[in-house]
Amino acid sequence: MRSWSKSMVGGIAVALAVAGCAGSGSSGGDSAAAGPRTLTVWLMNGSAPTDLTDALHKEFQETHKDVTVRYEVQQWNGIQDKLTTALAGNDAPDVIELGNTQAPKFAAANVLLDVTAAGKDFNSDQWLGSLKDSGSWDGKQYAVPFYAANRMVLYRKDMFEQAGITAPPASRQEWLDAITKLRAKFGADPDFQALYLPGQNWYTLLSFIYDEGGDIARSEGTKFTATLDSPQAKAGLEFYKQLVEASGTKAPKDADEQTPEQAGIYGQGKVAMVIGLPWEVATAAKSDPTIKTLTSAFPIPSKNSGTPAPVFQGGSNLAIPANSQDQDLAKDYLKLMSSAKYQGAFAKAGMIPGTSSDVSALERDPVNAAMAKASKNGKAVPATPGWATIEAGQNPLKDMLTAYLTGAKSIDQATSDANAALNKAFAS
Known part of the structure; x- marks a missing residue:
């Protein structure tokens, strides 16, 4: 969960063993498949503003003519069990939002795609440090910063x-x-x-x-x-x-x-x-x-x-399940979401962008400006x-x-x- 407001790795590992999943990403679809495809995106209730996701999905589909974005808003209550089940099966979503306290659990269970090599495509030079840390495990990056907030x-x-x-x-x-x-x-x-x-x-x-x-x-x-x-x-x-x-x-x-x-x-x-x-x-x-x-x-x-x-700093990361069938599309989606255009929209909505250092939109409001000033020294839980x-x-x-x-x-x-x-x- 986002820690400003949550089963075990062992449980995830057992579920994977039962499902016979590789977990390394080798069974996913990193190369483009022919014909119409559907990109399934799970974001959490209360995260991205509707006008932001509407604009992003329209732009994504305009540049991916044979792709339909299936956008599903999830509830925080019960999401950990739902993700555990989905990531162990053969019909996982392609992009998921993870609270910064959840990401290490799933990364350690080897059910998320290693995106270390693709970091530059997602503006890794501007990643918010606290969310970068929460999305990494054992020296590798498994989740991309999304947005954050602090007190x-x-x-x-x-x-x-x-x-x-x-x-x-x-x-x-x-x-x-x-x-x-x-x-x-x-x-x-x-x-x-x-x-x-x-x-x-x-x-x-x-x-x-x-x-x-x-x-x-x-x-x-x-x-x-x-x-x-x-x-x-x-x-x-x-x-x-x-x-x-x-x-x-x-x-x-x-x-x-x-x-x-x-x-x-x-x-x-x-x-x-x-x-x-x-x-x-x-x-x-x-x-x-x-x-x-x-x-x-x-x-x-x-x-x-x-x-x-x-x-x-509490917040969320974005990740690609290792058993996603359309990992190439998922990477394109994360590239767009982490762009200055959409991260700037998060700042306008009063959130600290996860992949942009531009907080000028936050500084126009005295409350958000105080949050932005403090965010420069944000930290995450272990x-x-x-x-x-x-x-x-x-x-x-x-x-x-x-x-x-x-x-x-x-x-x-x-x-x-x-x-x-x-x-x-x-x-x-």
Whole structure:
């Protein structure tokens, strides 16, 4: 799944064995076949805007006269099992979208076409680093970056002005100072929250860990070892707690940003800031339409003044199944989708293009501009098949956050337990 919002490699491998698939791409159709053909494309619900796909498919079919594009929009719920079945059979789609946490699992199962040699055709010199990493496995590239998004701090301009905050915070300390001013101005209202920050927003935690020079894990080839017990990771966790305590947030410490939906809380007009994604403004505006004009954004601040903190980037990749019967057409489709023309359309729609460094369209909107500025230092979760299991199940990072924030565990115990759980998932 896209990690901003998920069976096992072994299961995929078993399915392949039953189906008798080669998995190397040798049974696919990399050379053009004669006569009318159909290119089957699976993209996910909520991904490419309809006007973009309509234009792309029209252009593709104009240059491929005997080809019909069968475009099928898939739902995220249940897609991992559906893909596992499809990639093990003889009637697989030709182009598929994979969430950046899914790609390593399928790449490791040898059910995706190796596109390393074709990278230049897909603008590989401009690939977004976080998505490039998630689409690679064991030194080879199996998926092409599609688009991405990352979090930033959404804030109420009117509240900042009333609290005497003249510029968006450019460091952690300035952020804390802004919170102090907001609470001094509006704190008499018992419902006011300077920052709404749920206890299990692990995406935000990663920014603080990265900013300290830490990471979730280190890799040696395809082997990953958890590093949440490092001094850098602990420092990131400590700042998360400091921010929670300073903000006076009323968010639950045992739930994430979707429980309850934080955009709805922000839309009620009693919250000055949330750490979220650009489209959460539209969700908040369902409660109060004026919030669109009242909201701006700034990158998550670093401890180093003037430099945005690194951010976790969620997003999607595009891949060609190894058993696609029309791999030549699939490559042509990816070449068109990764062109400046269509990647520019993604930027206009408010997404970070995966195969273009041009984010000028994003910079015209203050919220999207903050996302684009932070995106230059985006990172992905460990590119291991075990990560999809972590996110689909009981996420150790969430458990660690809740245990530490509530005082149920010391920072040493919380990070040690999370490390053990991650290493178990990596080994599986």
